[in-house]
Amino acid sequence: MIIEDFVSFDGNGLYCKYGDFYIDPKQPVSNAIISHAHADHAISGNNTVYLTEATKAFMLLRYGKNSAKVFNVIAYNAPFTVGKVKITLIPAGHMLGSAQILMEYEGIRYLYTGDYKLQPDATCEPIEWVTTDVLITESTFADPAILHPDxxxxxxxxxxxxxxxxxxxxxxxxxxxxxxxxxxxxxxxxxxxxxxxxxxxxxxxxxxxxxxxxxxxxxxxxxxxxxxxxxxxxxxxxxxxxxxxxxxxxxxxxxxxQVNSRDTLFISDHVDWNDILQTIKITQPKQIWTLHGNGLHLKKHFGDNIFVKILN
CATH class of the missing domain: 3.40.50.10710 (Metallo-hydrolase/oxidoreductase)
Known part of the structure; x- marks a missing residue:
């Protein structure tokens, strides 16, 4: 059975009480799983962090000795446990070292996408797919009016x-x-x-x-x-x-x-509307939870077919 409060926001960020860890916290915490190294997801000052090798390297470059007290470098597709939750980092395709976070608890799979993209990118690992019961997806561009060009x-x-x-x-x-x-x-x-x-x-x-x-x-x-x-x-x-x-x-x-009305350059490292729909088709979730954007369009699109919850 899906636990409706498996993850929820508090003053420090997105928290999983069943494993006692935060995902991409906004304030320093005891246990943090970091999806990727962009500053809005990877802050300094956490005690123990779980992350990929590349994410560690970028954090050390940016924050130095203040990055974290304890680094646990985790390879892609190598399960580990925090608290009572089994976790696997899966390539997200957003940038080098970026990871989706698959969390398994009491037979239910919760997939936090972090920032991700489907477009090919020779400078990072391509996205990999898994099925899930709950898709916790970013919704930065979750709008039918936003379609990114090639x-x-x-x-x-x-x-x-x-x-x-x-x-x-x-x-x-x-x-x-x-x-x-x-x-x-x-x-x-x-x-x-x-x-x-x-x-x-x-x-x-x-x-x-x-x-x-x-x-x-x-x-x-x-x-x-x-x-x-x-x-x-x-x-x-x-x-x-x-x-x-x-x-x-x-x-x-x-x-x-876009600062030049004549010469635009629409290149995004996030999924657009069609990419999110494709992700949902492939991952086959029973529920969709949205964050980092507006989930209202997805809620309207799926209606009663798939339950959509807006986390933020």
């Missing part, structure tokens, strides 16, 4: 831009994916990378997912109109608001982050 066709659009490009992107995950896509589908472009992204690239390379050819940014190089693409994190991108002689682009699935 990332290959999106990146090819920069071939038509003959000026230098200032390309804003999140430094961890998105930037490495863009480096790979540009090297593959716009190989004549010369890639310059912000210095903070280079240290992340080094971890990707060490773990066998080298993003591709690029070099650290030089102002002298960018003075030449030579089809350079300079990838920068959001804080740097915003500081170049009045940059001249470049085309400004921001790679995101969000329409409001």
């Amino acid at each position: 990332p290959t066709e999106e990146i090819k659009k920069i071939n038509e831009i003959k000026t230098n490009i200032l390309l804003g992107a999140y430094g961890l995950g998105k930037s490495q994916r863009l480096i790979n896509l540009i090297n593959t589908y716009a190989p004549q472009k010369k890639l310059l990378i912000h210095h903070r992204i280079m240290s992340i690239n080094a971890i990707y390379e060490k773990m066998g997912h080298a993003p591709g050819k690029c070099q650290i940014y030089s102002r002298k190089l960018m003075k030449n109109q030579d089809e350079f693409v300079y990838i920068v994190p959001p804080f740097t991108f915003d500081s170049y608001l009045r940059a001249t002689g470049v085309t400004r682009l921001f790679a995101s699935g969000w329409k409001n982050l």
Whole structure:
């Protein structure tokens, strides 16, 4: 029987009282299972954390000795137990080291997706599928009106831009994916990378997912109109608001982050509406619990066919 309060939110985040652990907590806790290394899911200061090897490496890069007191590095598809709950980390396809968290308790399977994507990405492990009784899915773009275009066709659009490009992107995950896509589908472009992204690239390379050819940014190089693409994190991108002689682009699935009405770059590392429906079809849940977004569209779509609960 499905336990309706198997996980629930409290002041520290998403909590499972049956295993006495949090999933991607918002405040430091005693026991945390971390789905991936983005800062809104992986904070510093937890006592004991369970996570993949890549997630540990990224947290150490960002937080250093404050990352956590005890690291338990878990391989994909290697079950372990916390409290009375059997847990398995399964590739989520969101970024390098990202994991879905399968929790099994009293014969019922609860699958927390974390952030995930179905689109191919050479810079991370592809998503893997399991069936579940309860699908606990992110719903960032759970809206029938939001359908992400083919990332290959999106990146090819920069071939038509003959000026230098200032390309804003999140430094961890998105930037490495863009480096790979540009090297593959716009190989004549010369890639310059912000210095903070280079240290992340080094971890990707060490773990066998080298993003591709690029070099650290030089102002002298960018003075030449030579089809350079300079990838920068959001804080740097915003500081170049009045940059001249470049085309400004921001790679995101969000329409409001597109800074150029003529040249857009809709590349997302999250599932869109059709991807979520495909996930539900494959995982075959009896119930769907939503978080990290709006679950109302899914609730309306499934009606009485599948019970949909909105956790946040």
